[in-house]
Each structure stands twice: as structure tokens, then as C-alpha cells.
Amino acid sequence: MAFDKMELRDIEVWDGNFAAAQALRQCQIDVVAAYPITPSTPIVEGYAKFLADGYVEGEFVMVESEHAAMSGCIGAAAAGGRVATATSSQGFALMVETLYQASGMRLPIVLNVVNRALAAPLNVNGDHSDMYLGRDSGWIQLDAYCPQDAYDLNFIAFKVSEDHDVRLPCMVHQDGFMTSHTAQGVHTLADDVAYSFIGDFKPMNDMLDFEHPVTHGVQTEEDWHFEHKARQHNDLMTKVMPKIQAAFDEFEKLSGRKYNIVESYNMDDADVCVVCMGTSVETAREVAQEMREKGIKAGVVGLRVIRPFPFFEIAEALKGVKAVAALDRSSPNGAPGMLFNEIAGCLYNTQERALLSGYVYGLGGRDLTKAHLVSLYKELQANVDAGKVLTPLQQFIGVRGPKLAFL
Amino acid sequence: MSEMKKIKNLKEFSTSADRFEGANLLCPGCAHSIIVREVLNATNDDLVLSASTGCLEVCTAVYPYTSWDASWIHIGFENGSTAVAGAEAMYKALKTKGRLKQPDRNPKFVSFAGDGASYDIGFQWISGCMERGHNIMHVVLDNEVYANTGGQRSSSTPIGSSSTTAPAGRVSYGEKKNKKDMVAIMASHNIPYAAQVAPNKWKDMVKKIQHGFAVDGPVFINAVSPCTTEWKFDPKDTMHLTDLSTDSLVFPLYEIIDGHELNITYRPKDVVPVEEYLAAQGRFKHLFKDEYKYLIKEWQERVDAQWAHLNRREEARV
Amino acid sequence: MANTGWNEFEIGAMLRTFEGKIDDIAGTLQEDRAYTQNSSFSASVADWRIEKPVFNKDFCIDCQFCWIYCPDISIISRDKKMIGVDMDHCKGCGICVEVCPTNPKSLLMFSEQADEEAELAQWPAKDKEKK
Numbered sequence: 035m036a037f038d039k040m041e042l043r044d045i046e047v048w049d050g051n052f053a054a055a056q057a058l059r060q061c062q063i064d065v066v067a068a069y070p071i072t073p074s075t076p077i078v079e080g081y082a083k084f085l086a087d088g089y090v091e092g093e094f095v096m097v098e099s100e101h102a103a104m105s106g107c108i109g110a111a112a113a114g115g116r117v118a119t120a121t122s123s124q125g126f127a128l129m130v131e132t133l134y135q136a137s138g139m140r141l142p143i144v145l146n147v148v149n150r151a152l153a154a155p156l157n158v159n160g161d162h163s164d165m166y167l168g169r170d171s172g173w174i175q176l177d178a179y180c181p182q183d184a185y186d187l188n189f190i191a192f193k194v195s196e197d198h199d200v201r202l203p204c205m206v207h208q209d210g211f212m213t214s215h216t217a218q219g220v221h222t223l224a225d226d227v228a229y230s231f232i233g234d235f236k237p238m239n240d241m242l243d244f245e246h247p248v249t250h251g252v253q254t255e256e257d258w259h260f261e262h263k264a265r266q267h268n269d270l271m272t273k274v275m276p277k278i279q280a281a282f283d284e285f286e287k288l289s290g291r292k293y294n295i296v297e298s299y300n301m302d303d304a305d306v307c308v309v310c311m312g313t314s315v316e317t318a319r320e321v322a323q324e325m326r327e328k329g330i331k332a333g334v335v336g337l338r339v340i341r342p343f344p345f346f347e348i349a350e351a352l353k354g355v356k357a358v359a360a361l362d363r364s365s366p367n368g369a370p371g372m373l374f375n376e377i378a379g380c381l382y383n384t385q386e387r388a389l390l391s392g393y394v395y396g397l398g399g400r401d402l403t404k405a406h407l408v409s410l411y412k413e414l415q416a417n418v419d420a421g422k423v424l425t426p427l428q429q430f431i432g433v434r435g436p437k438l439a440f441l
Numbered sequence: 442m443s444e445m446k447k448i449k450n451l452k453e454f455s456t457s458a459d460r461f462e463g464a465n466l467l468c469p470g471c472a473h474s475i476i477v478r479e480v481l482n483a484t485n486d487d488l489v490l491s492a493s494t495g496c497l498e499v500c501t502a503v504y505p506y507t508s509w510d511a512s513w514i515h516i517g518f519e520n521g522s523t524a525v526a527g528a529e530a531m532y533k534a535l536k537t538k539g540r541l542k543q544p545d546r547n548p549k550f551v552s553f554a555g556d557g558a559s560y561d562i563g564f565q566w567i568s569g570c571m572e573r574g575h576n577i578m579h580v581v582l583d584n585e586v587y588a589n590t591g592g593q594r595s596s597s598t599p600i601g602s603s604s605t606t607a608p609a610g611r612v613s614y615g616e617k618k619n620k621k622d623m624v625a626i627m628a629s630h631n632i633p634y635a636a637q638v639a640p641n642k643w644k645d646m647v648k649k650i651q652h653g654f655a656v657d658g659p660v661f662i663n664a665v666s667p668c669t670t671e672w673k674f675d676p677k678d679t680m681h682l683t684d685l686s687t688d689s690l691v692f693p694l695y696e697i698i699d700g701h702e703l704n705i706t707y708r709p710k711d712v713v714p715v716e717e718y719l720a721a722q723g724r725f726k727h728l729f730k731d732e733y734k735y736l737i738k739e740w741q742e743r744v745d746a747q748w749a750h751l752n753r754r755e756e757a758r759v
Numbered sequence: 760m761a762n763t764g765w766n767e768f769e770i771g772a773m774l775r776t777f778e779g780k781i782d783d784i785a786g787t788l789q790e791d792r793a794y795t796q797n798s799s800f801s802a803s804v805a806d807w808r809i810e811k812p813v814f815n816k817d818f819c820i821d822c823q824f825c826w827i828y829c830p831d832i833s834i835i836s837r838d839k840k841m842i843g844v845d846m847d848h849c850k851g852c853g854i855c856v857e858v859c860p861t862n863p864k865s866l867l868m869f870s871e872q873a874d875e876e877a878e879l880a881q882w883p884a885k886d887k888e889k890k
Contacts, residue, residue, distance in 0.1 A: 112528065269770070677857050
């Protein structure tokens with residue numbers, strides 16, 4: 035190999051973007067096709083610098099749009115090699131057409147999505163609008179809460195996505211600025227250890243195998259389309275979770291860091307709980323601990339895997355809970371929030387159906403404060419005491435003006 | 442670089458083993474596949490191909506059939522060029538890393554797209570590919586209309602033709618805008634090779650394709666592809682229409698090397714009046730009404746001016 | 760394949776042209792290739808035709824115009840000789856007849872139902888008007 039290894043300290047101070055860039059370097063990506071967009075840009079800048087400094091070997095293709103970035107990634111992945119890129123927000127939105135094509139062609143591509151709001155009005159800060167936009171695209175979606183997660187989940191992403199029983203692209207999400215630009219201590223893996231965790235890329239149906247030519251991206255009309263879409267859904271529903279769990283288990287042995295499909299905190303005896311994603315999980319954990327000192331048995335459930343949706347894992351995590359709040363950081367624009375709906379689905383057929391209410395928060399990077407969560411937990415406790423939901427089913431947190439609540 | 446395939450004459454060319462198959466779903470008499478065959482048969486090297494959404498794509502990869510005897514990919518309408526550029530990037534990466542399965546091959550990366558997919562919706566993607574210097578060839582199958590969706594105008598549609606979105610009618614002669622000069626735009630990216638070709642002049646075309654395969658860097662080829670369905674002529678007359686297009690100089694055959702060195706590669710012995718070219722096609726039928734005959738005259742003047750311009754550029758070597 | 764269930768496909772709707780390995784595609788003639796059922800080579804569009812070309816080898820000069828201008832890879836040329844028309848893949852467009860330079864033509868269009876032997880027996884004579 036004609037590139038140098040990098041000596042890392044056991045703990046480095048990295049923000050989420052640099053952690054992801056380091057993970058891409060250690061995974062020895064063959065092709066990165068990318069287009070810059072705030073706040074994800076430093077990931078591909080980091081990769082470009084590693085390449086310029088001879089710490090990785092491959093092709094970095096700086097294209098003219100995010101649509102072209104994913105188009106190039108698709109061509110490169112179909113050719114047969116390890117492929118990754120990063121984007122956010124409007125760039126993610128521009129990519130959407132090709133996201134469906136990447137997953138429909140069953141190409142393992144890793145996309146780091148640094149979550150950011152969607153215009154209009156234009157906003158560069160973190161919310162989950164772009165992440166939600168990708169949820170029906172047929173990709174696996176993993177969610178990081180901090181730079182450490184952003185680093186670790188990239189390895190999980192390659193391992194699962196490239197598995198020949200899976201062959202589905204994977205997004206690794208982190209919150210714009212809150213994670214991507216916030217430096218924290220990150221426990222590292224040595225280059226060799228990291229690479230051997232994911233292993234060499236194993237080509238499948240690769241266009242560059244000239245002895246076995248393949249046709250990718252065919253047209254299927256009403257007589258074939260349904261079967262192919264059904265196959266993809268089946269594989270997302272049945273094959274991905276066991277592979278993710280196996281990858282988490284193996285990663286724990288390697289690093290000592292344990293990840294779970296659903297991250298439960300203080301849930302063993304919780305009466306009330308918050309279900310959320312991203313950096314909010316860490317805030318909620320802190321508040322839940324404090325609520326216990328105030329006599330409220332509070333817990334937190336964070337989604338580590340967003341797609342495939344952990345239907346049974348969430349139902350299991352919420353067993354015995356009396357009131358649940360679903361926190362959506364994306365404007366549902368005329369409906370209950372995605373998490374509210376999905377969790378309602380998980381709970382509906384359970385014996386002890388918990389009281390469920392929804393909250394919309396943090397749009398465009400608005401902070402979710404501890405005070406917000408304290409009053410939220412109090413509302414949940416009041417619901418428990420009354421045996422019914424006392425508030426409207428959908429409430430907005432932290433928005434100025436008259437109280438906004440629906441349903 | 443691999444050895445160039447020797448094609449002295451048509452008999453020798455006819456020993457080629459085609460890598461494009463019949464029982465595709467293209468219309469009888471479609472020029473697309475004639476062009477595709479001349480491109481693919483110009484080399485014996487391995488091929489990595491893409492097609493943007495359009496007639497060629499929807500007629501050659503409809504499940505469960507493929508008409509391609511080489512690796513082929515379709516993503517969308519706008520990004521066939523970038524798909525093949527991505528594959529080319531992977532080829533380079535794996536070559537550097539010593540991971541190619543058959544390292545002794547010299548694959549050619551070719552993207553096929555219609556004029557809609559090239560002049561309009563895919564314009565930015567192709568421009569990006571040309572600017573970045575990928576070792577790929579983009580071939581436009583220029584039938585001057587969105588034929589796959591039933592004949593809507595594109596920015597390649599010529600003045601005076603009737604299309605479904607710029608139809609001739611009681612008070613309109615159809616398309617009002619002049620065709621975009623895509624070869625000039627692409628050559629302005631200072632790419633090593635850009636050329637206009639026509640399948641009737643197969644020797645000129647094959648020579649240009651081989652030149653394109655031999656250079657290092659992006660190549661742009663604009664191929665005239667008479668469309669029996671949308672130009673409205675009998676399928677048996679495809680080659681006759683192609684002859685009219687080149688011999689009337691409506692589609693002059695030339696090449697531009699390194700963005701500036703222009704060579705005219707075909708000078709018809711007997712130049713055919715543009716009127717004959719127009720008269721052979723239903724899409725221009727209305728121009729022969731008295732009130733629109735001035736447009737035929739303008740057509741001829743425009744073609745003459747374009748020819749004079751190309752000649753001046755050739756002479757000036759700029 | 761028409762009854763194939765969702766669980767019986769290659770993932771990604773990927774298609775293979777050939778059975779197993781093929782070393783040198785450009786150096787292998789169609790008759791020596793192991794096409795899969797997914798190659799359109801294995802399919803037929805014969806039912807598209809209203810008229811069909813009939814080849815009369817007596818007048819053919821093997822110029823290969825029909826070979827290069829056939830849009831459907833249906834002119835079978837081997838060792839620089841035109842040997843016939845692939846009637847599974849010919850759509851009956853008639854280009855081969857139009858580009859045939861011989862006098863009389865070596866290819867002519869007839870109705871799909873016409874009897875080839877009978878048509879060959881009454882092939883037109885040389886047209887003295889034409890050069």
C-alpha cells in the first residue's frame with residue numbers, strides 16, 4: 035500500500051465531522067464523490083486533506099452538485115468498490131432522486147448526513163428535516179448522538195451495508211453543529227484494528243468484472259416492479275437488524291463500546307419516558323436523572339437505528355411505561371410527527387397501551403433546554419396521575435408567540 | 442494503451458462481433474442502434490457503458506431483458522455521464538490499489554444519452570464530467586426531440602419543426618428557437634476531442650470514435666439520429682434522411698481538437714438544398730405553405746452561414 | 760420467469776447477459792456465446808414484421824452496407840460474406856433493401872406471408888434504366 039498510517043492517541047479531541055472523516059480514512063474508501071454543503075463540508079474536506087497528505091489512497095471526485103455526488107457514488111459502487119460521501123439539508127434534498135436509485139440497485143454506499151433544516155426559510159442549523167426526508171428511501175439509517183457515535187457508527191455502516199446478505203446503502207446521521215462542530219473526546223481505534231473490523235471490500239455484481247458483464251438500473255413495469263420493491267422491503271425488514279446487532283456485538287468486543295438498536299436509559303422502572311433522536315437524547319438523559327431526584331421515575335429511549343424502524347425493540351423498551359412523549363425535530367407540516375406515528379404503531383396492539391403525546395421542537399437549530407424537558411416530564415407525570423392525556427396530542431416547544439398545540 | 446482495432450474497409454469492419462443485441466424495443470428503422478453499433482464496434486476493448494433515461498435506455502433494458510453484451514448502468518435522466526464517470530473513478534482507484542480482477546484490460550467508458558438528456562436536463566452533469574477530465578466518452582443520440590415521451594421540444598429542436606409542445610398550428614409555425622450549439626459549448630471546456638458524426642458516414646464516424654478512445658480525457662460526440670417516429674418519415678428511409686442531413690450541411694461533420702483546432706471532415710461533392718432535407722420530413726410539412734416559405738429561405742441562409750463559420754474557423758486554426 | 764416470486768430474483772433487478780464466464784466478448788461471435796434467457800438475443804421480435812426482407816445471394820457483392828446500417832443486428836455476416844437475415848431479430852424496417860447497391864437488388868421486401876422460394880424464383884431482372 036502506498037499510503038501512510040496515522041498514529042492516533044487513545045483519545046483525540048474531535049468534532050463529529052472530523053471523527054467521521056477519520057473513520058472514512060480508516061475504512062480506506064476507494065471513491066468519494068462529493069459536493070460541499072454546510073455543516074457537512076468538513077467531512078469531505080478532511081478526506082481530501084488525508085488524500086493530499088498521503089494517508090489514504092483512492093479517487094476523490096469533487097462534482098458540481100449533490101445530485102451528481104450521489105450519481106457518481108452509484109456509478110462507482112456499481113463498478114465494485116468502497117464508496118462514501120457526506121451531505122446535509124438542501125444537498126440531501128437534491129440527492130433524493132438518486133437515493134432511491136442507490137438502494138433499488140442494492141449498492142452499498144455510506145452517506146454521512148449532518149442533519150440540518152430544510153428551507154424555506156433558509157437555515158444552516160441542525161434539525162431533523164433532512165433525516166426525515168430520507169426515511170422512505172430504502173436506506174439503512176443510523177443515528178449518532180455525539181462525535182464518538184459518529185466515528186463508531188461509520189464502521190458499523192460499512193460492515194452492515196457491504197454484507198452480501200444486505201447490500202443496502204446506509205446513512206450515518208449526526209446533528210448539524212451540535213455534534214458536527216462540537217469537539218469532544220473521542221476514543222479511537224488504531225488504523226489496522228479499524229480496517230480489519232470492516233475488512234476488504236468484497237465485490238458483487240461489479241461492472242468492472244469484464245468476464246461477467248452485468249446490467250444495472252433496468253426498467254420494470256407493472257409485471258415486475260412490485261416483486262423487486264417487495265424484495266427490498268423484505269430484506270430491510272428481516273435481514274438488516276440481525277446484521278446490525280451482530281456488528282454492534284463484535285464492535286463491543288473490539289472497543290468496549292456498546293451500542294443498541296434502541297438505547298434505553300433508566301427504563302427498567304420508568305413511569306414516564308421521552309423518545310427522541312440525536313443530541314437531544316443526551317440532554318434528556320441528564321434531565322431524566324434529575325427528575326428521579328424530584329420523585330418522577332423518568333426514562334429516555336433513543337433511536338440508534340431509524341430505518342429499518344425498530345418496531346418490536348421500541349415496544350419492548352416501552353413495556354411497563356405509563357406515559358410516553360415522542361419528540362419530533364422536523365415540522366410535520368399537517369400531520370402528527372413521524373416518531374409519534376411510528377410509536378403509536380408500536381404501542382397500539384400492546385396489552386398496556388401507554389399514554390402517548392407528541393412534541394415538535396428544535397426547528398432550525400433552536401435549543402431544547404433542560405427546562406423544556408423538566409416541564410415535559412411533569413406533563414407526562416400529570417397524564418399518568420390522571421390516567422389520560424391532559425394536553426393536546428401535539429405541542430410545540432420553544433417557539434415564540436401564543437401556545438401552539440393541536441389534535 | 443491498447444492497440445487500436447484495424448478497420449480498413451467495411452468488409453473488415455463486418456467481421457466485428459456485435460456487443461449490442463437485437464430484439465430490443467427500438468422502433469423499426471431507429472438510427473440509435475446504428476450509431477450504438479458503430480461506436481461499440483470501433484473497439485475490441487472491454488466496455489463500461491451507461492445510458493441516460495430515454496429511447497435507448499427504455500428499449501434496451503426492460504426487465505427481464507438486456508440488449509447489452511457489456512457492463513451497463515442506467516440511473517436517471519440527467520446523470521448517465523456521471524454514472525460512467527463514477528465507474529471510471531473506481532477503475533482508477535482499483536488500478537492504483539492493485540485490486541482489478543482483470544488488470545490487463547483497457548476498458549472504454551461510454552455514456553449514451555439523447556439530446557434532451559444532454560442539451561437540457563443532463564447539461565450540468567455533462568459539463569461537470571467534461572471539466573473534471575474523466576477518461577470517458579459522452580455520445581449524444583441527437584434526434585432533436587424528446588422522442589421517448591412522445592415528441593416534446595428540447596433545446597436541440599430546430600426552428601420551424603412541429604413538436605407536441607411547440608406544435609405548428611393555425612397561427613404558429615412550431616419551434617421558434619434555434620438549436621443550441623452543443624459541440625461548441627462542449628469544446629469550450631477545452632476537452633481533447635469533440636466531434637459531430639453521422640452513421641451514414643461510417644468511416645468518418647468510426648475514425649472519430651477511435652480518436653476519442655485513443656485520447657486521454659473526456660470526449661464529446663454529437664451523432665445525428667433521424668427519428669422515423671418524430672421526424673415523420675418511412676422507417677426504410679432512415680439512411681436516406683441521414684444522407685440528406687449531412688449532404689445539405691444541416692449536420693456538418695467536423696471535429697474540434699483540444700478545444701480549438703477545428704477540422705471539417707466531410708465535404709459533400711454535391712450539396713443538397715436544405716429544402717430537400719425539410720421536404721423529406723413530416724415535422725416540417727407546414728413550412729411548405731405559402732406563408733411560411735420564407736422560413737425555408739432563412740433555413741438555407743442559416744445553414745450557409747454556419748458552414749461559412751466552420752470553414753473560417755478551420756482556416757484560422759483557432 | 761413470468762411466475763417468478765419476489766424471493767427468486769437477483770437483488771437490485773440486476774441482469775446477466777451470459778451464463779458463467781466469458782473471456783473475450785468482442786472476439787466471440789454470437790453463435791459461440793452462452794447467452795442467458797435475459798439477453799434480448801434470446802427473444803424474438805419476428806411478430807413486429809408486416810413485411811420481411813428476402814435475400815438473394817446470386818446478386819450480392821458482399822459490400823456490407825446492409826450489415827452496417829441494419830438497426831437490429833439482423834444481417835448475418837461471417838468472414839466478410841453476407842450469409843442471411845436473422846429472422847428472430849429483424850423488425851422489417853426495410854433499410855437493408857434501401858441501401859443495397861446491386862442491380863437488381865439482393866434484398867427485397869415481401870409480405871410476411873410470402874413464400875421465399877417462390878419470390879426467389881421470380882426475382883426481378885436487372886433494371887436497364889439504372890446505371
